[in-house]
Amino acid sequence: AQSVAQPEDQVNVAEGNPLTVKCTYSVSGNPYLFWYVQYPNRGLQFLLKYITGDNLVKGSYGFEAEFNKSQTSFHLKKPSALVSDSALYFCAVRDRGGGNKLTFGTGTQLKVEL
């Protein structure tokens, strides 16, 4: 069965510093990988996805993620954090063979402080 792990419940970073939100996955074949962000009392918003091709994927709001097949990781990064980036971030994986099910991690709360 496919699974996603987000090892940190919360990440704290100072505004202007780089941020990383970690994600590792487990699937039977090559994965489709996604990052979503959730602001308080809102639905999940799509940030970026990895389907195939370049391992570095660029997405919305200056976020990017690096796919590492050997480490089965898909960490979310941003070179310079903003206070407005504070939110709950979810990594998700869809097994190419499975087709339908999108499995989510438990989420990482990002707090960016002045």
Add this chain to the structure above:
Amino acid sequence: DAGITQSPRYKITETGRQVTLMCHQTWSHSYMFWYRQDLGHGLRLIYYSAAADITDKGEVPDGYVVSRSKTENFPLTLESATRSQTSVYFCASRGPSGGPGETQYFGPGTRLLVL
């Protein structure tokens, strides 16, 4: 472009009552999904639908019923609500064809409290 909407946004009900949560999307996406979000569990899939009149169980289907008579609507019914069904419910859709690499989009959520 309304996208995907859910109603009601907030609902309080009592144990044993039937509750229906509505989901509507304007994109004509083939796939639609219902998730619940609970602390410590992330999002868990309740039911999904590949097309009108085609539905299937997800990870946590017990106590829920779905239907999809029209492509744009995917209501979720709690036949006899229990306190353990207190949660935030999200509807999502994926399209245009529903392929596994396509992006899944989420509605704003319904906060349900079962007393």
